[in-house]
Amino acid sequence: MEVFYYFVFGALGSIVAAIELSKNNRDRINTTTAFNSFKNNYLLVYSLMMAGDWLQGPYVYYLYSQYGYGKGEIGQLFIAGFGSSMLFGTIVGSLADKQGRKRACVTYCITYILSCTTKHSSEYKILMLGRILGGIATSLLFSAFESWLVAEHNKRGFEQQWLSITFSKAIFLGNGLIAILSGLFGNVLVDSLALGPVAPFDAAACFLALGMAIILSSWTENFGDPSENKDLLTQFRGAAVAIASDEKIALLGAIQSLFEGSMYTFVFLWTPALSPNNEEIPHGFIFATFMLASMLGSSLASRLLARASLRVENYMQIVFIVSAASLVLPIVTSFLVPPSQVKGGSISFSGCIQLIGFCVFEACVGIFWPSIMKMRSQYIPEEARSTIMNFFRIPLNIFVCVVLYNVDAFPITVMFGMCSIFLFVASILQRRLMVIADKLKIETRPTFREKDAEMEPLNA
Template identity: 55%
Template sequence: MMAGDWLQGPYVYALYQYYGFDRGDIGRLFIGGFASSMIFGTLAGSLADKYGRKKAALAYVVMYTSGCVTKHFNSFNVLLVGRVFSGIATSLLNSAFESWLVAEHSKRGYDEDWLGGTFSSAVFVGNGVMAIISGLVAHTLVEGMALGPVAPFDGAHAVLLLGGVVILATWSENFGEEEGKEVRSSFLGQIWAALRAIRKDPKIALLGAMQSLFEASMYTFVFLWTPALSPNGEHLEHGMIFTCFMMACMAGSTIAGRLLVDPRRNQISHYMKTVYGCAALTLLVPVFFHWSAPREDEDNFKTWASSGLPWQAKIQLLAFCAFEVLVGVFWPSMMKLRSQYVPEDLRATILNLFRIPLNLFVCLVLYNVANVPLSVMFGMCSLFLLTAFYCQHQFLLLSVRSRVQNTLRRGQAGGSARS
């Protein structure tokens, strides 16, 4: 499923350019996808909890393959419909599969500590190995075999259908703790139940805030690393840089796997503060290089293509690779935290509620990306990550307070029993 997603990624923008759309039209198409994820994603998550995560995973296949089909039409409206399908599919990819896994893991009686290793492997393979292989396959289809920029979407179509067959044949269905029952009478009932759960437990709300803040910074970075390294449109080896980023992400997921082997010794709440703090510092680096763009420096920038990356760009590239390492640590660690604190019967609904502020922010970034200086954008990302650091600190305090209260209760109960 991740391979099907990664096959499309490198050529979405290129395909729209190939069809002759300008930057404004392409931006509106991308906004359509994120807006779809924001509006319809919560509905998709609610239906996954109510009617089954296996069905939601198969719906992901249907939605994404439908989006792939639309890429064959040079029509703004048809492509916009495809972006809507893809937006819904993205919400399902980020909620239904994780929800199915956690529920199935619990149903089979496996050790809860194993989830950390599973999530680490999933990020290593899905966001690392599959990303690199998919990028190479997509490049071969377009450049090596000269099949055109729509070829990767046909490849994704085939991969997704294959994955759908595997799910249909091998997965069992699960609904969370209320298996076999319709846990809520309506969509609104499911949403209100999820909102009540978030309001009742501040730790869930803090998890949602940290996820939204980190992902908003991550997606903004995805849009901005190219102009940060080539401020005047200089040539970059995108394939090589992308490979470096994915290798760094794989390294981060390996580190997370080591940390999650013994979650009692390496408490996630402690090291995640370091992750957010270091991530804020890495995205602060381009702020210093793009704080001002004096005209007299533009001639120096124009020599980048002929002389290779200057030291300013190399420092930024190192900082971006460090950020990708932290991304690799973040994903499995956040998945592990969510498996511990997000209610099982509302998991997919709550995960998609977390994505509403994320998608709203990304839409705003896309809409204003040409009007806001790079330094302001990256500075805002650093501020978001520092806010996530503060949220993680509050989360840690709440966790310590809960443990102390539980210890006191057990002590009181033991004293009453002896009396």
């Protein structure tokens, strides 16, 4: 079955290369030297931040198990991470809007470096503290950097459409290429050099420190709400009112929570789905394949976003439907393919079919990230961007905590079915968002009488 892995990986790599090489002038946007310098600086920092995050991911569970903790205790540590992101994330996001997004990005680096440092201790309380710090850092990673980018992009007077270039490149690098390289680098540190499971965390701290130095030396500060007399509670209230009073923002938050909740659930489910009888599967190679599929999705997204005639609200409906169908495959194969009773061995035939479906889902993830960033830049008000974005993560973190707590209570097919339903609901909500956006566009379009009024001074 190793031939199958190499076939899938090679096929995805060839498609990504073909898409990148086949881009023509229609798929590219003409920009300026100043914007390219700004974009490259942000992409360098974002890549370092994501390297610090991806280096840790594959070894968190393994490190805890090496310290002698069981599945239940490790599950509690993971719940603590998502719980802290839920409890403290919104507060930290509000402080980012008020105190400055650059400061929030630096806080992310410091918080995550401290979280990496705690991994040198085997004491449960210290590891729990590390998970709490990691949860806070995750909230900052997915809100402060994007908020700084959008505000700084607008402050410098760059074209709004150019944001899509930075978004798609950031996902292509941060969630694709950097993820693959981080996995390979971590494997070298732990296996080839035999430095132990803590080594990737030390390497992550180094990358984070380097990124922080670049932020401190080259980034300028920007803020959300310019009013200095608003306290934290007032900011929360303002963000909640913005979500409740604007259906577009509420729909966007629901869509994001449904998709990301399904995505994080998939992260926990793909291993038991592909190895139900403890089959020997190459986790690192499969992870790299998923990241390559995500790169494929981000490459497609860059071409879609570059076309002014194609709106993001339109094609995302299809993306959600395709992602929902891809997660139905484990349910379909459980009925159509007889389950194997052989323990161990290589991946089964049904596992091969599911792997292809999972790669399709990861490609949808690659399209989702730059597209949702684009929609957030259009619909979320600048004065409370970080606060609102972290409000969106509250139901997401609640959902993931519930799934983690009850992961053994339901069959894996039920969990995948639930995720598929969520993604289908997301497509319905996306349809509603498109209808509202179209209606708003028609209402704000100038009438013939208004156009004539504008032309009267010229005619005079």
